[in-house]
Amino acid sequence: MGPLVPDIISGEFSYLIALIMGIGFGFALEQAGFSSTKKLVGLFYGYDFTVIKVFFTAGVTAMIGILFLSHTGLINIEYVFVNPFFVRSAIVGGIIMGLGFIIGGFCPGTSVCAAAIGKVDAMAFIGGSIIGIFLFMEVFPLIENFYLADAQGSPTIAEALNISRTTWAVILTVIALGAFVAITYIQQKVTGVEAKWDKTTILQAVKWASIPMIILLIIIITPSRDDYVMAKLEKRAATGECVPKLIDSDKLAYELINNYYNYNLIDVRSKEEFDKSHIPTAINIPLEELDDLEYRPLFRQRIKTNIFYGSSLNQASRACLLARFHGDNHGLALKENMNEFYELFYLQKPLGDNPTKQELTIKLFREDAARQLQEIETALSEMSKPIEKKVRVVQGGCS
Amino acid sequence: MKNNEYMNPYVAGVLLGLVLIATVYITGRGLGASGAVKSVAATGVKAVAPEHYETSAAYQDYAAEHPDGTMKSWLVFEVIGVIIGAFISGLISNRIGLKLEKGAAITNRTRIITAVIGGLLFGFGSQLGRGCTSGSALSGMAVMSLGGIMTMMAIFGGAYSFAWFFRRLWIK
Numbered sequence: 001m002g003p004l005v006p007d008i009i010s011g012e013f014s015y016l017i018a019l020i021m022g023i024g025f026g027f028a029l030e031q032a033g034f035s036s037t038k039k040l041v042g043l044f045y046g047y048d049f050t051v052i053k054v055f056f057t058a059g060v061t062a063m064i065g066i067l068f069l070s071h072t073g074l075i076n077i078e079y080v081f082v083n084p085f086f087v088r089s090a091i092v093g094g095i096i097m098g099l100g101f102i103i104g105g106f107c108p109g110t111s112v113c114a115a116a117i118g119k120v121d122a123m124a125f126i127g128g129s130i131i132g133i134f135l136f137m138e139v140f141p142l143i144e145n146f147y148l149a150d151a152q153g154s155p156t157i158a159e160a161l162n163i164s165r166t167t168w169a170v171i172l173t174v175i176a177l178g179a180f181v182a183i184t185y186i187q188q189k190v191t192g193v194e195a196k197w198d199k200t201t202i203l204q205a206v207k208w209a210s211i212p213m214i215i216l217l218i219i220i221i222t223p224s225r226d227d228y229v230m231a232k233l234e235k236r237a238a239t240g241e242c243v244p245k246l247i248d249s250d251k252l253a254y255e256l257i258n259n260y261y262n263y264n265l266i267d268v269r270s271k272e273e274f275d276k277s278h279i280p281t282a283i284n285i286p287l288e289e290l291d292d293l294e295y296r297p298l299f300r301q302r303i304k305t306n307i308f309y310g311s312s313l314n315q316a317s318r319a320c321l322l323a324r325f326h327g328d329n330h331g332l333a334l335k336e337n338m339n340e341f342y343e344l345f346y347l348q349k350p351l352g353d354n355p356t357k358q359e360l361t362i363k364l365f366r367e368d369a370a371r372q373l374q375e376i377e378t379a380l381s382e383m384s385k386p387i388e389k390k391v392r393v394v395q396g397g398c399s
Numbered sequence: 400m401k402n403n404e405y406m407n408p409y410v411a412g413v414l415l416g417l418v419l420i421a422t423v424y425i426t427g428r429g430l431g432a433s434g435a436v437k438s439v440a441a442t443g444v445k446a447v448a449p450e451h452y453e454t455s456a457a458y459q460d461y462a463a464e465h466p467d468g469t470m471k472s473w474l475v476f477e478v479i480g481v482i483i484g485a486f487i488s489g490l491i492s493n494r495i496g497l498k499l500e501k502g503a504a505i506t507n508r509t510r511i512i513t514a515v516i517g518g519l520l521f522g523f524g525s526q527l528g529r530g531c532t533s534g535s536a537l538s539g540m541a542v543m544s545l546g547g548i549m550t551m552m553a554i555f556g557g558a559y560s561f562a563w564f565f566r567r568l569w570i571k
Contacts, residue, residue: 104517
């Protein structure tokens with residue numbers, strides 16, 4: 001599952017990937033004509049619309065592609081870098097860049113392309129950019145506050161408008177297609193060349209435009225891989241079809257007392273329930289969060305056995321099955337729920353008049369176990385927690 | 400590929416989009432350009448004025464993000480690739496050659512000067528805006544970033560607003 005860096009592909013190898021991607025980038029840009037400064041500024045003087053055609057097409061293609069990959073579970077969109085938004089510096093920086101574009105006739109990426117094929121003005125532009133960046137670094141202390149003002153985090157447009165990613169994709173695609181049609185008419189007016197709107201051209205245009213729309217339609221209609229999998233799991237758990245391996249409380253207590261370091265005891269109830277009381281040595285991962293990516297290593301490791309318990313056997317079973325789906329074949333679910341466990345060990349009822357030897361043994365075991373479990377809990381609370389929550393963020397943007 | 404003819408812009412756009420998809424799938428980040436220029440600037444300053452490099456907060460932020468060396472950054476390798484890719488494209492389309500383009504009304508000297516000034520502005524602006532058209536606008540659109548698209552609109556809006564005043568540079 002993507003992104004492949006840094007787990008599947010190492011950081012160093014990703015530099016080689018950068019080189020290869022850059023070659024593709026530079027090739028496509030130069031083929032499109034972005035090495036010609038007159039073509040670039042043509043957009044702003046209305047005589048050449050190559051920039052907007054290439055830009056919009058590339059952006060929409062990539063957007064739909066990434067959405068599709070996320071929908072089919074091939075990429076995890078949470079790990080993808082989203083540019084941060086600082087309102088003031090984004091707007092002012094953009095306007096300055098716009099001015100630089102009009103005066104200089106390039107942007108950094110295109111200037112490199114043009115310089116690569118020998119354009120001297122592009123080389124001058126690059127020289128100028130180095131100076132410009134140098135100036136920025138020098139005056140940074142003066143503008144630091146402005147640079148950091150109005151931080152909005154790293155929101156996506158879908159989040160900001162409170163719509164789904166797919167909805168935004170459809171909107172942007174429609175805008176792009178509309179823009180392309182409008183451009184064809186504008187180009188006709190500016191250059192005086194009659195645009196060929198005969199049947200074959202229209203059919204061709206519709207054919208190409210329908211490709212992204214069909215992909216979007218597929219994304220809208222079919223359930224995402226995550227939804228599909230979770231639904232299947234829930235259904236099987238509900239019918240009792242899929243049964244996890246069970247462990248009973250006495251065995252759990254025995255294992256915890258003697259071999260607690262061999263187990264990850266996971267309480268899948270809510271945080272409030274966990275804080276009120278939990279089985280000693282347990283960590284808390286609420287069931288809704290169990291599917292989060294940061295906990296996957298928990299299911300794949302083979303060093304400790306995972307034992308799940310909750311407020312009901314059903315809850316523990318669902319957790320255990322989810323773990324099994326993610327590769328945990330040795331996980332166990334506790335037969336008793338938290339309340340039952342608590343009753344067995346901490347709310348011992350006095351025995352009747354003629355207790356059997358077995359009843360006596362069990363009672364003594366449980367009393368002793370309760371005491372020992374408490375000792376372990378106290379000792380462990382001094383140590384660091386066994387599992388650490390760690391979210392990896394990909395570096396991107398300008399660095 | 401015919402000599403001197405550019406690729407259909409829509410086809411080029413799709414090609415570019417595919418490169419971007421592959422990049423995001425493999426690395427989790429989009430493409431960029433201005434960051435590589437920043438690396439060059441930082442490396443230069445470190446070599447020429449190391450004490451200043453050590454004491455300036457801005458450069459130290461940069462150094463912290465690049466512990467393996469000032470030029471060892473993803474974007475630097477990407478831009479080297481861009482140079483190679485563009486060169487190959489220029490080769491097969493017969494567009495290699497030392498030249499420059501300008502509007503008919505200005506001299507070559509003016510063109511070079513405006514290129515430097517434009518570059519200066521764009522370099523400064525790209526740092527303030529946290530990315531240029533490649534990093535903010537293009538990659539931003541691909542990952543649906545609000546910040547990216549805002550910056551993109553500011554760039555295009557700014558360019559359009561100033562276009563009329565500098566028309567003598569480009570059109571008769």
